[in-house]
Amino acid sequence: MTNPGQLFNKGGNLMVTITAQLSDEAAQALAQFLKRVGFVEWRQNSVNEEEAYLMREGCDTIAKALADAGYDPR
Numbered sequence: 771m772t773n774p775g776q777l778f779n780k781g782g783n784l785m786v787t788i789t790a791q792l793s794d795e796a797a798q799a800l801a802q803f804l805k806r807v808g809f810v811e812w813r814q815n816s817v818n819e820e821e822a823y824l825m826r827e828g829c830d831t832i833a834k835a836l837a838d839a840g841y842d843p844r
Contacts, residue, residue, distance in 0.1 A: 801841040804833040 777785040792800065809826060816822040836842070 797836060797839070797841045798843070801833065801836040802843045804829050804836070805843050 779785055807829065809822065812822040812825040812829075813819065816825055
């Protein structure tokens with residue numbers, strides 16, 4: 771069931787907005803982790819390759835939000 775105001779991507783998937791508060795140290799550490807983690811780790815922790823790609827997509831989105839907030843490790 772859909773509700774008014776819900777957003778969907780081009781593939782018809784429901785888009786979810788999350789809000790989180792992190793300490794400066796946690797934001798730095800998370801940004802660094804997301805920079806270092808790779809497909810091997812996502813695949814090892816997923817039930818299949820499709821889920822691994824979805825995990826990567828979510829992490830990429832979080833990494834971009836962190837970068838936009840000034841947490842973009844080199």
